[in-house]
Amino acid sequence: MTTIKFGTDGWRAVIADDFTFANLGRVAQATVRWLKKRYGETPRVVLGHDTRFMGREFAEHVARIFGAQGISVRFADTFTTTPAISWATRHFGCNAGIVITASHNPPKYNGFKIKADFGGPAPPELIAEVEQELPSAEPPATLPTFEDLVSDGRIELLDLNTAYLNLLREKLDIEGIARNLKIAHDAMFGAAQGLVSRLLGHNRVVELHCDFNPGFHGQPPEPIERNLEELAEVVVRQGCDLGLANDGDADRIGLFDENGRFVTSHEILALLVKYLHKEQGLKGDVIKTFSTTHLLDKMGQAYGLRVETTPIGFKHIAKEMVRRDVLVGGEESGGIAVKGHIPERDGIYIGLLIAELLVRRGKKLSELVQELYEEFGPHFTYRIDLHTTEAKKQAALQRLRESGGLQEVAGDAVREVQTLDGFKHLTDRGWVLVRPSGTEPLLRVYSEAPSPELAEAYVHSVVEQLGFAEVAAP
Numbered sequence: 523m524t525t526i527k528f529g530t531d532g533w534r535a536v537i538a539d540d541f542t543f544a545n546l547g548r549v550a551q552a553t554v555r556w557l558k559k560r561y562g563e564t565p566r567v568v569l570g571h572d573t574r575f576m577g578r579e580f581a582e583h584v585a586r587i588f589g590a591q592g593i594s595v596r597f598a599d600t601f602t603t604t605p606a607i608s609w610a611t612r613h614f615g616c617n618a619g620i621v622i623t624a625s626h627n628p629p630k631y632n633g634f635k636i637k638a639d640f641g642g643p644a645p646p647e648l649i650a651e652v653e654q655e656l657p658s659a660e661p662p663a664t665l666p667t668f669e670d671l672v673s674d675g676r677i678e679l680l681d682l683n684t685a686y687l688n689l690l691r692e693k694l695d696i697e698g699i700a701r702n703l704k705i706a707h708d709a710m711f712g713a714a715q716g717l718v719s720r721l722l723g724h725n726r727v728v729e730l731h732c733d734f735n736p737g738f739h740g741q742p743p744e745p746i747e748r749n750l751e752e753l754a755e756v757v758v759r760q761g762c763d764l765g766l767a768n769d770g771d772a773d774r775i776g777l778f779d780e781n782g783r784f785v786t787s788h789e790i791l792a793l794l795v796k797y798l799h800k801e802q803g804l805k806g807d808v809i810k811t812f813s814t815t816h817l818l819d820k821m822g823q824a825y826g827l828r829v830e831t832t833p834i835g836f837k838h839i840a841k842e843m844v845r846r847d848v849l850v851g852g853e854e855s856g857g858i859a860v861k862g863h864i865p866e867r868d869g870i871y872i873g874l875l876i877a878e879l880l881v882r883r884g885k886k887l888s889e890l891v892q893e894l895y896e897e898f899g900p901h902f903t904y905r906i907d908l909h910t911t912e913a914k915k916q917a918a919l920q921r922l923r924e925s926g927g928l929q930e931v932a933g934d935a936v937r938e939v940q941t942l943d944g945f946k947h948l949t950d951r952g953w954v955l956v957r958p959s960g961t962e963p964l965l966r967v968y969s970e971a972p973s974p975e976l977a978e979a980y981v982h983s984v985v986e987q988l989g990f991a992e993v994a995a996p
Contacts, residue, residue: 526656528649530835530959534624534633537575541632543583549634550587552655553620560651561617563592568610570598570682571622572713572771574632575736577601581622582668584634587661589671597672598682603713603772604635605868606686612641612864613685623713626744626769626855629737635771642840642865649837687720693863694874698881700726705877706765706778708753710743711735714772714870721874728760743769745776745856745869747784754782763880764887766873773836773867774856777876779887788815788903788970790876791852792894794860795821797879798849806849806861809842811835812943813854813955813968817894817901824898833943834957840865854905854968901970904977908965908990915958915965918988919945922956928987932979947984954980956988965990 524540526533526549533549535541557565569585571577578601585595596614598607604621611619619637627633636644636652644652671677690696699705700722708730709715715732730753731739741749745767757765757778767776777785791810795818798804808829810818822829827849832838836859839851843865852858857867860875880887895901908915922928927939927947934949944957952971959966969980985991 526653528653531625531643531837532621532623532633532635534627534631536630537632543580546580546583546634547587547661548656548659549652550584551661552652552659553618553636554588554591554593554661555655555659556648556652557593557617558591564594565618566594566596566614566616568596568598568607568614568616568619568637568680568682570602570607570620572603573601573711573715573734573736574622574624574770575629577622577632577736580632584620584622585677586665586668586671589676590662590665593676595671595677596680597677599679600683601713602682603686603717603768603870604637605773605864605866605871606682608637608641608866609686609689609864610680610682611637611639618644621771623771625771626742626774628742629740637866638840640840640844640865642843642859643837645837645841683717687717690721690871690874694871695878695881696721696874699874699877702881703763703877704728704761706730706753706756706760706762707732708745708750708765708767708776709772710741710745710749710767710769711738712743712768712770712772714768717772717870718766718874728756728762730756738770745769745774747776750776750778750784754778754784758782764873764877766870766877768869768873769856772869775858775869775872776856777873777887779891781888783888785887785891786903787852787854787856787858788817788901789891789894790872791815791850791858792817792821792898793876793879793890794850794858794872795825795827796894797875797882798860799825799827801879801882804849804861806847807842809839809848809851811839811853812940812946813957813966814852815854815901815903815970816953817898820898831942836867854903900972902972902974902977903968903970904974904981905966905968906981906985907959908967908985909963910965910990912963914990915963918956918965918990919958921988928984930983932976932983934980949980951976952980954984956984
């Protein structure tokens with residue numbers, strides 16, 4: 523029997539290898555047991571899927587297992603985004619949200635995300651309860667058809683995309699954005715396709731990769747700079763004010779300024795802290811993950827905001843957003859949430875909030891980023907993903923554990939090694955972090971320094987010291 527383990531954000535596996543109807547059925551049945559133990563005999567869920575291969579069929583299979591056992595299912599009538607599922611879970615008073623998605627993973631993957639009743643990622647302790655049910659979880663041998671469950675009301679079809687877009691119209695200055703800006707939107711063949719145009723109008727949005735292609739043209743739908751070269755070119759060629767990209771389930775953001783320069787998630791977080799606090803007068807804590815910029819710490823000191831760091835994984839941030847007053851929470855990988863919205867990453871909402879900032883300030887995105895550096899000094903980041911074998915990955919981590927970390931990086935002495943989540947080497951000029959991915963078989967190396975050259979040098983120094991130079995991929 524396949525061992526199933528939830529990672530940083532849900533269970534993910536290769537389609538037709540470990541991600542099969544049989545294994546998905548086990549996960550669904552474990553979820554049924556968890557729901558009934560925690561919420562009684564008639565729990566309520568929202569269920570949806572993104573654009574991945576057989577997403578609809580996998581989602582219907584889960585819905586049949588749920589519906590057959592007395593769980594009321596609100597089912598998105600077409601592919602939808604993860605933040606829409608999270609919002610609907612809270613809005614409709616459901617006990618959980620389920621998304622069939624592998625987010626930004628390569629096209630051969632699919633996955634199963636669980637959203638908590640508060641409208642964000644289920645925290646680790648809830649996921650642990652689901653995992654405890656897995657060893658003996660077997661769904662019923664015979665299931666009613668999807669159509670029969672719809673007919674008798676146990677499954678309700680929901681136009682979730684329209685409801686979600688109406689929510690954004692209420693929260694953002696959509697008219698101001700549409701009147702003043704031209705935006706390029708790269709959906710990366712994912713669930714966000716067509717949504718930005720529906721909000722702003724087709725004449726204000728230049729669309730890329732907004733057609734249904736479950737293979738994503740062979741490229742992982744991850745909105746990082748190297749995957750978005752075409753978007754950068756289109757922004758400049760079409761005279762757009764900004765370029766927005768989203769991953770497969772649209773909870774992450776990639777952003778370009780009007781010059782086709784990639785605006786990092788670190789910079790987006792900093793822009794949002796300044797906009798919400800200085801422009802809108804809002805307060806609250808700033809929560810960031812271990813691989814996120816120290817620029818936020820400087821801003822917190824200047825603005826009188828408490829800044830705290832969590833392990834990597836947005837579920838840690840969401841938990842804090844539910845427990846206390848949080849202004850902005852985010853991670854290096856492009857998952858960001860803000861006060862006044864759901865405690866969940868939302869790539870479309872965050873992208874349009876930045877667009878609203880441009881309209882309110884009457885400035886270009888490049889000018890607003892430059893303002894940050896003039897106020898708080900330059901902060902440049904760099905990351906490499908090391909695709910390697912499990913044995914080599916574990917050997918590198920064991921070396922770092924036994925040695926207490928590296929002694930120097932790019933000629934700079936390491937003054938401290940922090941191990942909250944990985945091995946973070948602090949120097950007098952910046953830092954470099956080594957951490958295994960929670961969803962893929964690879965090591966990630968992140969850095970931050972006062973110049974792009976030094977940030978890159980830090981990463982390459984660590985890669986060479988750990989013996990991975992031949993597999994480095996920025």
